[in-house]
Amino acid sequence: MLQPNRYWQTSTIASSLSQADLLNQLIDEAEAIVIGIGAGMSAATGFTYIGKRFTDAFPDFIEKYGLLDMLQASLFEFEDRQEYWAFQSRFCLLNFFDQPVGQAYVDLRQMMSNKNYHIITTNADNAFYAAEYDMDKVFRIQGEYGLWQCSEHCHQQTYQNEALLREMVEKQSNMKVPEDLVPYCPKCGAALEVNKRTEEKGMVEDGHFHEQKDRYEQFLKENKDKKVLFLEIGVGHTTPQHIKHPFQQMTEKNEKALFVTMNQKEYFIPRNIRPRTVRIDEDIEEVLHRASSK
Ligand SMILES: [Zn+2]
Structure with missing residues (x-):
């Protein structure tokens, strides 16, 4: 070399x-x-997406879907928005707001x-x-895991609501957050999602x-x-x-x-x-x- x-x-x-x-x-x-x-x-430096860090935080999702890796899991097509946010709220605290x-x-x-x-x-x-x-x-x-975007990318603006994520973690049961906690785009009404890039749609x-x-x-x-x-x-x-x-x-x-x-x-x-x-x-x-x- x-x-x-x-x-x-x-x-x-x-x-x-x-x-x-x-x-x-x-x-x-x-x-x-x-x-x-x-x-x-x-x-x-310890922030692994596999192993104990994953299995401790998501035993229920692993059992239901046989997920192997937390990063892949974060891109999984969940059953509905309530389940999506049950996963993402825990994921975002672990890998963003509460990350040491x-x-x-x-x-x-x-x-x-x-x-x-x-x-x-x-x-x-x-x-x-x-x-x-x-x-x-x-x-x-x-x-950033701490930001949200419109799932339809209708406008180029991101949002953040840490308090709501914490409420989702607290109030979820059976891998669903209560329906009234699911966030929607203030412009077009489509669901919000975590700010990330996908091959098909790019990123806000x-x-x-x-x-x-x-x-x-x-x-x-x-x-x-x-x-x-x-x-x-x-x-x-x-x-x-x-x-x-x-x-x-x-x-x-x-x-x-x-x-x-x-x-x-x-x-x-x-x-x-x-x-x-x-x-x-x-x-x-x-x-x-x-x-x-x-
Ligand atoms: Zn929108």
């Missing part, structure tokens, strides 16, 4: 460094860092203090808020979303000819169009850029950027913790 090159001093000694030291050196040497964060980062701080997010934030960086994430959980990031530097391209993108998108694009533009580190952390292959592919394409276009992929799984790397690719395959939380403690 990473070959010695004239732009990055670190590239000449890379093979002698531990993965945490290598990451630190590259971050120190970079003029700009674009960080892409996927589900693997949240999973590495993740150590890997704290470590990464500390590593970025005083750095020129920007983040794009496909995660819709609350990990960045919980770890007190500067949210002007985070672009949440796949929405309001002013808040476009501000985030503009800031991210501005950062890419301002730094496009610099020594940029494209650092993807826990990015799989579910939606490669948001992080993985653009990062690889931008690396290819800028000969000074490096592509760093932190993932225990190995994914295909286009041949043109292989000499400028660094793969960090040790545990994400451990590497970030060691790197941030130096």
Whole structure:
């Protein structure tokens, strides 16, 4: 993978460094860092969508539908709106409003203090808020579990009502919330749903979303000819169009850029950027913790 090159001093000694030291050196040497964060980062720091965290929260849904994974379950076609909200209200408290701080997010934030960086994430959980990031530097391209949208996408506005979600969790029984708690679109009367992107319909993108998108694009533009580190952390292959592919394409276009992929799984790397690719395959939380403690 990473070959010695004239732009990055670190590239000449890379093979002698531990993965945490290598990451630190590259971050120190970079003029700009674009960080892409996927589900693997949240999973590495304890916010898993499978196992005990799922089975403890949704034993009834698992028994009824044989669901295997909380993220898949959140996209399931439930019987009706009352059942949909019985699931989503619990899901949104667990993965957003009541989500605790993740150590890997704290470590990464500390590593970025005083750095020129920007983040794009496909995660819709609350990990960045919980770890007190500067949210002007985070672009949440796949929405947020804390927001709602019109299921017909009749207008580009999102809504939030944490108190109502808590009431749904409290008052649900037999996997249904009371009918009068089901929220509807104030404009067209269609059902509201959790703010998320689907292949068929896309996603409601309001002013808040476009501000985030503009800031991210501005950062890419301002730094496009610099020594940029494209650092993807826990990015799989579910939606490669948001992080993985653009990062690889931008690396290819800028000969000074490096592509760093932190993932225990190995994914295909286009041949043109292989000499400028660094793969960090040790545990994400451990590497970030060691790197941030130096
Ligand atoms: Zn509507």
